[in-house]
Amino acid sequence: MLDPKLLRNQPDDVATLLAHKNYQLDVIDFKNLEKKRKKIQIDTETLQAERNAKSKQFGRMKAAQEDTAQLKKTLDVMSQQLKQAESELDMLKKIIENKELDIPNIPHKSTPIGKNETDNHIIKHWGTPHAFDFDIQDHVALGKLYGLDFEAGSKLSGARFTVMRGGIATLHRALTQFMLNLQIKQGYEECYTPYLVHENALKNTGQLPKFEIDLFKIQTNNETQAHYLIPTAEVPLTNLAANKILDLAQLPIKLTAHTPCFRSEAGSYGRDTRGMIRQHQFDKIELVQITHPDESFSALEEMLCHAENVLKALNLPYRVAALCSGDLGFSAAKTYDLEVWLPGQQKYREIASISNCTDFQSRRMQTRFKNMTGKIELVHTLNGSGLAVGRTLVAILENYQTNEGHIHIPTALQPYCNGLTILK
Protein backbone atom coordinates (compact mmCIF):
# COMPACT_ATOMS: atom_id res chain seq x y z
CA MET A 1 0.00 0.00 0.00
CA LEU A 2 1.18 3.49 -0.74
CA ASP A 3 1.49 6.04 2.01
CA PRO A 4 -2.08 7.42 2.33
CA LYS A 5 -0.64 10.82 3.22
CA LEU A 6 1.39 10.93 0.03
CA LEU A 7 -1.67 9.94 -1.93
CA ARG A 8 -3.72 12.61 -0.22
CA ASN A 9 -1.22 15.44 -0.44
CA GLN A 10 0.25 14.83 -3.92
CA PRO A 11 -2.27 12.76 -5.87
CA ASP A 12 -1.20 14.25 -9.20
CA ASP A 13 2.48 13.39 -8.71
CA VAL A 14 1.55 9.88 -7.66
CA ALA A 15 -0.69 9.50 -10.71
CA THR A 16 2.19 10.47 -12.99
CA LEU A 17 4.49 7.88 -11.44
CA LEU A 18 1.80 5.21 -11.59
CA ALA A 19 1.17 5.96 -15.25
CA HIS A 20 4.72 4.72 -15.89
CA LYS A 21 3.55 1.45 -14.46
CA ASN A 22 0.59 1.42 -16.84
CA TYR A 23 -1.78 2.14 -13.97
CA GLN A 24 -4.29 4.88 -14.27
CA LEU A 25 -5.16 6.53 -10.99
CA ASP A 26 -8.56 8.19 -11.00
CA VAL A 27 -7.44 11.37 -9.28
CA ILE A 28 -10.77 13.13 -9.44
CA ASP A 29 -12.63 10.22 -7.89
CA PHE A 30 -9.97 9.93 -5.24
CA LYS A 31 -10.03 13.61 -4.36
CA ASN A 32 -13.81 13.52 -4.07
CA LEU A 33 -13.78 10.55 -1.75
CA GLU A 34 -11.09 12.16 0.37
CA LYS A 35 -13.04 15.38 0.66
CA LYS A 36 -16.10 13.44 1.81
CA ARG A 37 -14.04 11.37 4.22
CA LYS A 38 -12.50 14.41 5.79
CA LYS A 39 -15.84 16.03 6.47
CA ILE A 40 -17.50 12.92 7.84
CA GLN A 41 -14.53 11.98 9.95
CA ILE A 42 -14.32 15.40 11.56
CA ASP A 43 -18.07 15.46 12.23
CA THR A 44 -18.04 11.99 13.70
CA GLU A 45 -15.07 12.60 15.94
CA THR A 46 -16.55 15.85 17.20
CA LEU A 47 -19.72 14.01 18.09
CA GLN A 48 -17.71 11.29 19.79
CA ALA A 49 -15.84 13.85 21.87
CA GLU A 50 -19.12 15.41 23.00
CA ARG A 51 -20.62 12.05 23.84
CA ASN A 52 -17.55 11.09 25.85
CA ALA A 53 -17.66 14.30 27.85
CA LYS A 54 -21.37 13.98 28.58
CA SER A 55 -21.04 10.33 29.52
CA LYS A 56 -18.39 11.19 32.04
CA GLN A 57 -20.64 13.86 33.45
CA PHE A 58 -23.41 11.27 33.66
CA GLY A 59 -21.15 9.03 35.71
CA ARG A 60 -20.29 11.85 38.07
CA MET A 61 -23.92 12.86 38.56
CA LYS A 62 -24.89 9.26 39.19
CA ALA A 63 -22.22 8.99 41.86
CA ALA A 64 -23.48 12.20 43.46
CA GLN A 65 -27.03 10.80 43.30
CA GLU A 66 -28.26 13.69 41.19
CA ASP A 67 -31.13 13.43 38.75
CA THR A 68 -29.87 12.19 35.37
CA ALA A 69 -33.13 11.83 33.49
CA GLN A 70 -32.65 14.95 31.36
CA LEU A 71 -29.06 14.11 30.48
CA LYS A 72 -30.00 10.57 29.56
CA LYS A 73 -32.47 11.88 27.04
CA THR A 74 -29.77 13.98 25.37
CA LEU A 75 -27.38 11.06 25.37
CA ASP A 76 -29.96 8.72 23.91
CA VAL A 77 -30.30 11.01 20.93
CA MET A 78 -26.56 11.45 20.54
CA SER A 79 -26.00 7.77 20.73
CA GLN A 80 -28.38 7.23 17.84
CA GLN A 81 -26.76 9.93 15.74
CA LEU A 82 -23.35 8.48 16.46
CA LYS A 83 -24.30 5.03 15.35
CA GLN A 84 -25.29 6.38 12.00
CA ALA A 85 -22.28 8.67 11.63
CA GLU A 86 -19.90 5.88 12.58
CA SER A 87 -21.31 3.41 10.14
CA GLU A 88 -21.24 6.00 7.37
CA LEU A 89 -17.60 6.74 8.14
CA ASP A 90 -16.71 3.04 8.28
CA MET A 91 -18.28 2.44 4.91
CA LEU A 92 -16.44 5.31 3.30
CA LYS A 93 -13.13 4.26 4.84
CA LYS A 94 -13.66 0.73 3.54
CA ILE A 95 -14.31 2.03 0.05
CA ILE A 96 -11.16 4.14 0.11
CA GLU A 97 -9.09 1.35 1.61
CA ASN A 98 -10.26 -1.12 -1.02
CA LYS A 99 -9.25 1.31 -3.74
CA GLU A 100 -5.88 1.85 -2.10
CA LEU A 101 -5.26 -1.90 -1.90
CA ASP A 102 -5.59 -2.01 -5.68
CA ILE A 103 -2.95 0.63 -6.33
CA PRO A 104 0.53 -0.77 -7.14
CA ASN A 105 3.80 0.43 -5.66
CA ILE A 106 5.40 3.37 -7.42
CA PRO A 107 8.60 2.73 -9.39
CA HIS A 108 11.87 3.90 -7.85
CA LYS A 109 13.65 6.72 -9.62
CA SER A 110 16.40 4.32 -10.73
CA THR A 111 13.87 2.11 -12.54
CA PRO A 112 13.98 2.77 -16.28
CA ILE A 113 10.72 4.11 -17.68
CA GLY A 114 9.11 1.92 -20.32
CA LYS A 115 5.95 0.23 -21.51
CA ASN A 116 6.70 -3.49 -21.47
CA GLU A 117 9.46 -6.11 -21.45
CA THR A 118 10.92 -4.80 -24.71
CA ASP A 119 11.95 -1.66 -22.81
CA ASN A 120 13.87 -3.53 -20.12
CA HIS A 121 17.53 -2.60 -19.83
CA ILE A 122 19.98 -5.43 -20.21
CA ILE A 123 22.68 -4.29 -17.86
CA LYS A 124 25.11 -7.19 -17.98
CA HIS A 125 26.04 -10.50 -19.59
CA TRP A 126 27.97 -13.32 -17.94
CA GLY A 127 29.43 -16.34 -19.75
CA THR A 128 29.08 -17.08 -23.42
CA PRO A 129 26.51 -19.46 -24.86
CA HIS A 130 28.24 -22.69 -25.76
CA ALA A 131 28.68 -23.33 -29.47
CA PHE A 132 27.53 -26.91 -30.11
CA ASP A 133 28.96 -28.72 -33.13
CA PHE A 134 26.03 -31.12 -33.32
CA ASP A 135 22.25 -30.93 -33.54
CA ILE A 136 21.10 -30.01 -30.06
CA GLN A 137 17.94 -31.27 -28.37
CA ASP A 138 15.66 -29.33 -26.06
CA HIS A 139 14.98 -30.27 -22.44
CA VAL A 140 11.77 -32.08 -23.35
CA ALA A 141 13.52 -34.60 -25.61
CA LEU A 142 16.53 -34.90 -23.29
CA GLY A 143 14.48 -35.09 -20.10
CA LYS A 144 12.37 -37.96 -21.36
CA LEU A 145 15.51 -40.10 -21.59
CA TYR A 146 16.25 -39.73 -17.87
CA GLY A 147 12.93 -39.67 -16.07
CA LEU A 148 11.12 -36.45 -16.93
CA ASP A 149 7.57 -37.72 -17.51
CA PHE A 150 5.05 -35.19 -18.81
CA GLU A 151 2.41 -37.81 -19.64
CA ALA A 152 2.41 -39.14 -16.09
CA GLY A 153 2.04 -35.60 -14.78
CA SER A 154 -0.98 -34.80 -16.91
CA LYS A 155 -2.51 -38.20 -16.19
CA LEU A 156 -2.41 -37.45 -12.48
CA SER A 157 -3.23 -33.75 -12.47
CA GLY A 158 -3.74 -32.37 -15.97
CA ALA A 159 -1.74 -29.94 -18.06
CA ARG A 160 1.27 -28.15 -16.57
CA PHE A 161 2.14 -30.92 -14.12
CA THR A 162 5.22 -33.11 -14.38
CA VAL A 163 6.57 -36.25 -12.76
CA MET A 164 10.31 -36.64 -12.24
CA ARG A 165 11.94 -40.03 -11.70
CA GLY A 166 15.38 -41.52 -11.50
CA GLY A 167 18.34 -39.39 -12.56
CA ILE A 168 16.24 -36.30 -13.23
CA ALA A 169 14.68 -36.52 -9.79
CA THR A 170 18.16 -36.85 -8.24
CA LEU A 171 19.43 -33.87 -10.22
CA HIS A 172 16.42 -31.79 -9.16
CA ARG A 173 16.89 -32.68 -5.52
CA ALA A 174 20.63 -32.03 -5.76
CA LEU A 175 19.89 -28.56 -7.13
CA THR A 176 17.67 -27.64 -4.20
CA GLN A 177 20.26 -28.81 -1.69
CA PHE A 178 23.09 -27.07 -3.48
CA MET A 179 21.17 -23.80 -3.73
CA LEU A 180 20.01 -23.90 -0.13
CA ASN A 181 23.52 -24.57 1.13
CA LEU A 182 24.91 -21.73 -0.94
CA GLN A 183 22.30 -19.28 0.34
CA ILE A 184 22.91 -20.35 3.93
CA LYS A 185 26.61 -19.66 3.33
CA GLN A 186 25.66 -16.26 1.94
CA GLY A 187 24.04 -15.40 5.26
CA TYR A 188 20.41 -16.50 5.06
CA GLU A 189 18.58 -18.43 7.75
CA GLU A 190 17.04 -21.63 6.41
CA CYS A 191 13.29 -21.94 7.02
CA TYR A 192 10.52 -24.40 6.37
CA THR A 193 7.10 -22.81 6.31
CA PRO A 194 3.48 -23.76 5.65
CA TYR A 195 2.52 -24.02 1.99
CA LEU A 196 -1.06 -23.09 2.78
CA VAL A 197 -1.69 -19.61 4.07
CA HIS A 198 -4.62 -17.42 5.01
CA GLU A 199 -5.98 -14.65 2.86
CA ASN A 200 -4.42 -12.09 5.13
CA ALA A 201 -0.84 -13.20 4.47
CA LEU A 202 -1.43 -12.79 0.74
CA LYS A 203 -2.99 -9.41 1.26
CA ASN A 204 0.10 -8.31 3.17
CA THR A 205 2.48 -9.17 0.34
CA GLY A 206 0.20 -7.81 -2.38
CA GLN A 207 -1.16 -10.91 -4.16
CA LEU A 208 -4.63 -10.19 -2.80
CA PRO A 209 -7.16 -8.80 -3.31
CA LYS A 210 -6.19 -8.03 -6.90
CA PHE A 211 -4.70 -11.28 -8.17
CA GLU A 212 -6.90 -13.96 -6.66
CA ILE A 213 -7.32 -15.53 -10.10
CA ASP A 214 -3.63 -16.48 -10.15
CA LEU A 215 -3.93 -18.50 -6.94
CA PHE A 216 -5.13 -21.96 -5.96
CA LYS A 217 -7.74 -21.67 -3.23
CA ILE A 218 -8.46 -24.50 -0.79
CA GLN A 219 -11.78 -24.53 1.00
CA THR A 220 -12.72 -27.45 3.20
CA ASN A 221 -16.27 -28.03 4.37
CA ASN A 222 -15.98 -27.20 8.03
CA GLU A 223 -13.63 -24.26 7.69
CA THR A 224 -14.75 -20.67 7.97
CA GLN A 225 -11.52 -19.32 6.55
CA ALA A 226 -10.13 -20.51 3.22
CA HIS A 227 -6.50 -21.35 2.63
CA TYR A 228 -4.47 -20.57 -0.45
CA LEU A 229 -1.50 -22.50 -1.81
CA ILE A 230 1.52 -20.21 -1.77
CA PRO A 231 2.54 -18.88 -5.21
CA THR A 232 6.03 -18.21 -3.78
CA ALA A 233 7.80 -18.53 -0.43
CA GLU A 234 8.00 -14.75 -0.44
CA VAL A 235 4.54 -14.90 1.16
CA PRO A 236 5.27 -16.97 4.28
CA LEU A 237 8.83 -15.66 4.72
CA THR A 238 7.95 -11.98 4.49
CA ASN A 239 4.92 -12.47 6.71
CA LEU A 240 7.10 -13.86 9.48
CA ALA A 241 7.76 -10.22 10.32
CA ALA A 242 4.14 -9.10 10.09
CA ASN A 243 2.82 -6.95 12.94
CA LYS A 244 6.17 -6.65 14.63
CA ILE A 245 8.17 -3.77 15.94
CA LEU A 246 11.75 -4.90 15.45
CA ASP A 247 14.89 -3.71 17.18
CA LEU A 248 17.34 -1.83 15.03
CA ALA A 249 19.94 -4.48 15.92
CA GLN A 250 17.81 -7.23 14.37
CA LEU A 251 18.09 -5.70 10.90
CA PRO A 252 18.68 -6.89 8.30
CA ILE A 253 16.75 -10.17 8.60
CA LYS A 254 17.80 -12.60 5.87
CA LEU A 255 15.69 -15.70 5.26
CA THR A 256 15.71 -18.50 2.73
CA ALA A 257 13.38 -21.40 2.12
CA HIS A 258 12.89 -24.24 -0.29
CA THR A 259 9.20 -24.59 -1.11
CA PRO A 260 6.93 -25.68 -3.88
CA CYS A 261 5.09 -22.80 -5.54
CA PHE A 262 1.60 -23.05 -6.95
CA ARG A 263 0.27 -20.81 -9.69
CA SER A 264 -2.92 -21.12 -11.66
CA GLU A 265 -1.31 -19.46 -14.72
CA ALA A 266 -4.66 -18.00 -15.65
CA GLY A 267 -4.13 -15.73 -18.60
CA SER A 268 -1.13 -17.60 -19.95
CA TYR A 269 -3.06 -20.16 -21.99
CA GLY A 270 -0.96 -21.35 -24.85
CA ARG A 271 2.23 -19.82 -23.50
CA ASP A 272 5.12 -22.20 -22.82
CA THR A 273 2.86 -25.21 -23.07
CA ARG A 274 5.79 -27.40 -24.09
CA GLY A 275 8.11 -28.68 -21.39
CA MET A 276 8.52 -27.66 -17.78
CA ILE A 277 9.10 -23.92 -18.19
CA ARG A 278 5.67 -22.95 -16.94
CA GLN A 279 4.11 -25.35 -14.43
CA HIS A 280 1.26 -25.11 -11.95
CA GLN A 281 3.65 -26.48 -9.34
CA PHE A 282 7.38 -25.87 -9.21
CA ASP A 283 10.11 -25.71 -6.59
CA LYS A 284 12.00 -22.57 -5.75
CA ILE A 285 14.64 -21.42 -3.31
CA GLU A 286 13.48 -18.04 -2.10
CA LEU A 287 15.47 -15.21 -0.56
CA VAL A 288 13.89 -12.55 1.62
CA GLN A 289 15.47 -9.58 3.33
CA ILE A 290 13.87 -7.22 5.83
CA THR A 291 16.01 -4.10 6.01
CA HIS A 292 16.41 -0.58 7.27
CA PRO A 293 14.91 1.77 4.66
CA ASP A 294 18.32 3.33 4.00
CA GLU A 295 19.85 -0.07 3.25
CA SER A 296 17.29 -1.61 0.91
CA PHE A 297 18.80 -0.60 -2.40
CA SER A 298 22.25 -1.83 -1.47
CA ALA A 299 20.56 -5.03 -0.24
CA LEU A 300 18.96 -5.36 -3.66
CA GLU A 301 22.39 -5.30 -5.34
CA GLU A 302 23.64 -7.80 -2.77
CA MET A 303 20.73 -10.17 -3.43
CA LEU A 304 21.31 -9.94 -7.15
CA CYS A 305 24.87 -11.16 -6.49
CA HIS A 306 23.57 -13.96 -4.29
CA ALA A 307 21.36 -15.17 -7.12
CA GLU A 308 24.08 -14.72 -9.74
CA ASN A 309 26.45 -16.80 -7.66
CA VAL A 310 24.21 -19.82 -8.17
CA LEU A 311 24.41 -19.53 -11.94
CA LYS A 312 28.13 -18.83 -11.82
CA ALA A 313 28.76 -21.92 -9.71
CA LEU A 314 26.78 -23.96 -12.23
CA ASN A 315 28.61 -22.24 -15.09
CA LEU A 316 25.39 -21.29 -16.88
CA PRO A 317 25.50 -18.24 -19.17
CA TYR A 318 23.05 -15.52 -18.20
CA ARG A 319 22.23 -11.87 -18.46
CA VAL A 320 20.71 -9.38 -16.05
CA ALA A 321 17.77 -7.15 -16.92
CA ALA A 322 16.68 -4.07 -15.00
CA LEU A 323 12.94 -4.21 -15.50
CA CYS A 324 11.34 -1.09 -16.88
CA SER A 325 8.48 0.56 -15.02
CA GLY A 326 5.81 -1.05 -17.19
CA ASP A 327 7.11 -4.57 -16.59
CA LEU A 328 7.41 -4.20 -12.82
CA GLY A 329 5.34 -6.38 -10.52
CA PHE A 330 2.55 -4.96 -8.36
CA SER A 331 4.53 -4.60 -5.12
CA ALA A 332 7.95 -3.78 -6.56
CA ALA A 333 9.68 -0.42 -6.81
CA LYS A 334 12.67 -1.92 -8.58
CA THR A 335 13.35 -5.37 -10.02
CA TYR A 336 16.21 -7.23 -11.62
CA ASP A 337 15.53 -10.35 -13.65
CA LEU A 338 18.16 -13.00 -14.14
CA GLU A 339 17.81 -14.68 -17.51
CA VAL A 340 19.60 -17.93 -18.25
CA TRP A 341 20.63 -19.04 -21.72
CA LEU A 342 18.50 -21.90 -23.07
CA PRO A 343 20.12 -23.45 -26.17
CA GLY A 344 16.93 -25.35 -26.96
CA GLN A 345 15.05 -22.08 -27.42
CA GLN A 346 18.08 -20.01 -28.48
CA LYS A 347 16.86 -17.47 -25.94
CA TYR A 348 17.53 -16.05 -22.52
CA ARG A 349 14.69 -17.01 -20.17
CA GLU A 350 13.81 -15.66 -16.74
CA ILE A 351 15.17 -17.86 -13.96
CA ALA A 352 15.15 -15.42 -11.05
CA SER A 353 13.53 -12.13 -10.15
CA ILE A 354 14.83 -9.90 -7.38
CA SER A 355 12.71 -7.02 -6.13
CA ASN A 356 12.79 -4.21 -3.66
CA CYS A 357 9.25 -3.61 -2.43
CA THR A 358 10.35 -0.66 -0.27
CA ASP A 359 7.68 0.06 2.37
CA PHE A 360 4.78 -1.17 0.21
CA GLN A 361 4.45 -4.56 1.90
CA SER A 362 5.61 -3.46 5.35
CA ARG A 363 2.87 -0.84 5.45
CA ARG A 364 0.28 -3.49 4.63
CA MET A 365 1.58 -5.85 7.26
CA GLN A 366 2.74 -3.25 9.81
CA THR A 367 6.36 -4.34 10.07
CA ARG A 368 8.28 -1.58 11.75
CA PHE A 369 11.42 -0.89 13.74
CA LYS A 370 12.56 1.59 16.36
CA ASN A 371 15.14 3.92 14.89
CA MET A 372 18.04 5.55 16.74
CA THR A 373 15.85 8.29 18.16
CA GLY A 374 13.25 5.74 19.32
CA LYS A 375 10.82 6.67 16.57
CA ILE A 376 8.87 3.93 14.82
CA GLU A 377 9.48 3.55 11.09
CA LEU A 378 8.46 1.07 8.42
CA VAL A 379 11.11 -1.41 7.27
CA HIS A 380 11.74 -2.24 3.64
CA THR A 381 11.16 -5.74 2.29
CA LEU A 382 12.93 -7.48 -0.56
CA ASN A 383 12.52 -10.84 -2.16
CA GLY A 384 14.30 -12.79 -4.82
CA SER A 385 14.77 -16.23 -6.26
CA GLY A 386 17.85 -18.14 -5.50
CA LEU A 387 16.75 -19.80 -7.90
CA ALA A 388 13.73 -21.37 -9.57
CA VAL A 389 14.70 -25.05 -9.42
CA GLY A 390 12.70 -26.42 -12.36
CA ARG A 391 13.99 -23.82 -14.79
CA THR A 392 17.55 -24.37 -13.57
CA LEU A 393 17.10 -28.07 -14.27
CA VAL A 394 15.96 -27.20 -17.79
CA ALA A 395 19.02 -25.00 -18.26
CA ILE A 396 21.36 -27.77 -17.11
CA LEU A 397 19.80 -30.34 -19.40
CA GLU A 398 20.15 -28.09 -22.40
CA ASN A 399 23.54 -26.53 -21.63
CA TYR A 400 25.26 -29.72 -20.44
CA GLN A 401 24.12 -32.07 -23.21
CA THR A 402 26.55 -34.08 -25.31
CA ASN A 403 26.53 -35.30 -28.87
CA GLU A 404 25.20 -38.67 -27.66
CA GLY A 405 22.35 -37.06 -25.74
CA HIS A 406 24.06 -37.54 -22.37
CA ILE A 407 24.03 -34.92 -19.63
CA HIS A 408 27.15 -34.00 -17.70
CA ILE A 409 26.38 -33.19 -14.11
CA PRO A 410 27.97 -29.87 -13.08
CA THR A 411 30.80 -30.40 -10.59
CA ALA A 412 29.08 -28.26 -8.00
CA LEU A 413 26.16 -30.71 -7.92
CA GLN A 414 28.14 -33.94 -7.93
CA PRO A 415 28.57 -34.10 -4.13
CA TYR A 416 24.77 -34.37 -3.88
CA CYS A 417 24.32 -37.02 -6.57
CA ASN A 418 25.50 -40.27 -4.96
CA GLY A 419 28.54 -40.52 -7.17
CA LEU A 420 26.66 -39.77 -10.38
CA THR A 421 28.67 -37.59 -12.81
CA ILE A 422 26.75 -38.08 -16.02
CA LEU A 423 23.24 -39.07 -17.05
CA LYS A 424 23.35 -41.62 -19.85
Add this chain to the structure above:
RNA sequence: GGAGGGAUGGCUGAGUGGUCGAAAGCACCGGUCUUGAAAACCGGCAUGGGUUAGUAGCCCAUCCAGGGUUCGAAUCCCUGUCCCUCCGCCA
Protein backbone atom coordinates in the same frame (compact mmCIF):
# COMPACT_ATOMS: atom_id res chain seq x y z
C1' G B 1 -13.25 -36.08 18.09
C1' G B 2 -14.45 -35.25 23.82
C1' A B 3 -13.55 -32.13 28.58
C1' G B 4 -11.60 -27.79 30.62
C1' G B 5 -8.51 -23.07 30.83
C1' G B 6 -6.81 -18.73 28.43
C1' A B 7 -5.65 -14.17 24.85
C1' U B 8 -4.32 -6.95 28.29
C1' G B 9 1.53 -2.17 26.18
C1' G B 10 8.56 -4.51 23.65
C1' C B 11 8.07 -8.70 27.64
C1' U B 12 5.79 -10.57 32.48
C1' G B 13 1.29 -9.42 34.64
C1' A B 14 -2.99 -6.65 37.72
C1' G B 15 -7.58 -5.03 36.56
C1' U B 16 -15.55 -7.90 36.56
C1' G B 17 -19.69 -1.48 34.32
C1' G B 18 -17.85 5.31 34.76
C1' U B 19 -12.64 9.49 36.84
C1' C B 20 -8.94 2.99 33.01
C1' G B 21 -5.04 4.06 27.66
C1' A B 22 -4.98 0.86 31.64
C1' A B 23 -1.39 -0.83 38.39
C1' A B 24 3.27 -3.16 39.26
C1' G B 25 7.76 -5.39 37.65
C1' C B 26 11.36 -6.22 33.67
C1' A B 27 13.56 -4.10 29.36
C1' C B 28 14.74 0.60 27.19
C1' C B 29 16.04 6.09 27.31
C1' G B 30 17.63 10.53 30.25
C1' G B 31 19.54 12.35 34.95
C1' U B 32 21.83 12.27 40.18
C1' C B 33 25.81 9.77 42.61
C1' U B 34 30.94 7.66 40.94
C1' U B 35 37.88 8.30 38.67
C1' G B 36 34.81 4.84 35.42
C1' A B 37 31.12 1.13 35.81
C1' A B 38 27.54 -1.51 38.73
C1' A B 39 24.02 -0.77 42.59
C1' A B 40 20.74 2.83 44.57
C1' C B 41 17.65 6.99 43.71
C1' C B 42 14.76 10.59 40.41
C1' G B 43 12.26 11.22 35.74
C1' G B 44 10.51 9.50 30.89
C1' C B 45 8.53 5.51 27.97
C1' A B 46 1.98 2.06 23.74
C1' U B 47 0.08 2.09 18.71
C1' G B 48 -2.99 3.76 14.69
C1' G B 49 -5.77 7.84 12.82
C1' G B 50 -7.67 13.01 12.35
C1' U B 51 -6.61 18.22 12.52
C1' U B 52 -2.18 21.14 11.53
C1' A B 53 3.23 24.36 8.52
C1' G B 54 4.17 21.00 12.39
C1' U B 55 8.05 14.53 15.11
C1' A B 56 3.79 21.27 19.26
C1' G B 57 -1.11 21.14 21.09
C1' C B 58 -5.97 19.22 20.83
C1' C B 59 -9.33 15.32 19.39
C1' C B 60 -10.79 10.16 18.00
C1' A B 61 -9.97 4.96 18.04
C1' U B 62 -7.56 0.65 19.99
C1' C B 63 -7.02 -4.33 26.09
C1' C B 64 -7.32 -11.29 19.90
C1' A B 65 -11.35 -10.32 15.76
C1' G B 66 -16.52 -9.30 14.53
C1' G B 67 -21.38 -8.43 16.34
C1' G B 68 -24.70 -7.19 20.65
C1' U B 69 -26.48 -5.10 25.62
C1' U B 70 -25.80 -0.09 27.98
C1' C B 71 -26.19 6.93 28.51
C1' G B 72 -21.24 4.52 29.17
C1' A B 73 -17.60 -1.91 28.01
C1' A B 74 -10.73 -4.28 28.92
C1' U B 75 -14.84 -5.71 32.27
C1' C B 76 -21.51 -8.38 30.63
C1' C B 77 -23.74 -11.54 26.23
C1' C B 78 -23.15 -14.05 21.23
C1' U B 79 -20.00 -15.74 17.13
C1' G B 80 -15.21 -16.65 15.20
C1' U B 81 -9.77 -17.19 15.42
C1' C B 82 -5.54 -18.63 17.93
C1' C B 83 -2.94 -20.76 22.23
C1' C B 84 -2.50 -24.14 26.58
C1' U B 85 -3.82 -28.76 29.67
C1' C B 86 -6.08 -33.69 29.89
C1' C B 87 -8.41 -37.95 27.15
C1' G B 88 -9.02 -40.35 22.25
C1' C B 89 -7.02 -40.94 17.28
C1' C B 90 -2.74 -40.46 14.27
C1' A B 91 2.63 -39.70 10.51
